[in-house]
Amino acid sequence: MEGIVSLRPSTPRVSFHFPKFPSSRCSIPSILRSPMADQRICIRAQQSDSKDVSSTLSPFNESEENALKIKEWEVGRFRDEIASSQGIRIRRRPPTGPPLHYVGPFEFRIENEGNTPRNILEEIVWNKDVEVSHMKEKKPLFSLKKALDNAPPARDFVGALRASNLRTGLPGLIAEVKKASPSRGVLRENFDPVEIAQAYEKGGAACLSVLTDQKYFQGSFENLEAIRNAGVKCPLLCKEFIIDAWQIYYARTKGADAILLIAAILPDLDIKYMTKICKMLGLAALVEVRLVHNEQEMDRILGIDGVELIGINNRDLETFKVDISNTKKLLEGKRGQMICEKDIVIVGESGLFTPADIAYVQESGVKAVLVGESIVKKSDPAKGITELFGKDISCNFQ
Ligand SMILES: O=C(O)c1ccccc1NCC(=O)[C@H](O)[C@H](O)COP(=O)(O)O
Secondary structure, X not given: OEEEEEEOOOOOOEEEEEEOOOOOOOOOOHHHOOHHXXXXXXXXXXXXXXXXXXXXXXXXXXXXXXXXXXXXXXXXXXXXXXXXXXXXXXXXXXXXXXXXXXXXXXXXXXXXXXXXXXXXXXXXXHHHHHHHHHHHHHOOHHHHHHHHHHOOOOOOHHHHHHHHHHHHOXXXXXXXXXXXXXXXEEOOOOOOHHHHHHHHHHXXXXXXXXXXXXXXXXOOHHHHHHHHHOOOOOOEEEEOOOOOHHHHHHHHHOOOOEEEEEOOOOOHHHHHHHHHHHHHHOOEEEEEEOOOOXXXXXXXXXXXXXXXXXXXXXXXXXXXXXXXXXXXXXXXXXXXXXXXXXXXXXXXXXXXXXXXXXXXXXXHOOOEEEEOHHHHOOOOHHHHXXXXXXXXXXXXXX
């Protein structure tokens, strides 16, 4: 069996051929997986589902393994080059020098950039890469098929935000179920995700955001599933660091109605591909731009067809400083016009604490806000919502 990985971004087309996988279920390095390769692997895995083929296929010999390592390293470099040409500084994995038998240009052979992440986002991505590889091995895509087929239809996340905005005249609220964060540590000791979600719903939240990252936010997919199964009606955003399409399918099986795509870590081709998967699954994609370098990120996202929800994160993920004034700058002029023409819903995210903050971002043009800390810390999160907006926005109050 021969595998092909085709990388087809705007840069020249490159195809790598590599020989003989020991089994279609074997651990193919995820760095070799382009969207197309993912699909092929999935199809092969489905084809081989009924019979165990591993015994009939031979493992790599040593020279094949060396060749594979070199290709893997070259693809990694190529991918980082594409990302950096789009202004993406977050690297997917810790940089390594080339493999032992690499015979390419000398400057690559002596290169060693060290393996310290440049900031918290990069650290999170490096950990996520390892975590996702393990999860994929445990639950390959084909094994999620049944759960996907049986999942109830996704709820209309964007529609709920628009309806809330029309009903209250205020930005629709995405209330975040957030136990802890790298910038603030533990926000709430006595943390019952379902209770908090129900309080948010009662307080007038249009949608909920559920953090599923364990290591940095003390979240989990169990929380997402429990909230979904507890009868909460608000559409749910799976707040995860998505670096691989597999995570989108997994989120769907756990009850997500929307997922987050972070422009600072995903090249355009990934965002396009992942947005299409979301459409196929009926999920909304919240595409997020950061506080720093956000003009370039915003322009990239506005150039991608099918994006209907953009988040502007007010937190600088390198220094953790929060600044809501950039939102205004970013939504002025040509960009603001384009956003109106495309009817995109803008979400103001992070660092919103008072009615004045809400009014400020609303005047800048946001139709929705994503809020965690200021409401999750309140003993009664429903009341926290009323305090945040300066009025009762629950459905009982018109
Ligand atoms: O919150 C953090 O410290 C953080 C650090 C690194 C990456 C992401 C981070 N937060 C994710 C979020 O987007 C926020 O949880 C969300 O916007 C709510 O923010 P807040 O209302 O300030 O809790």
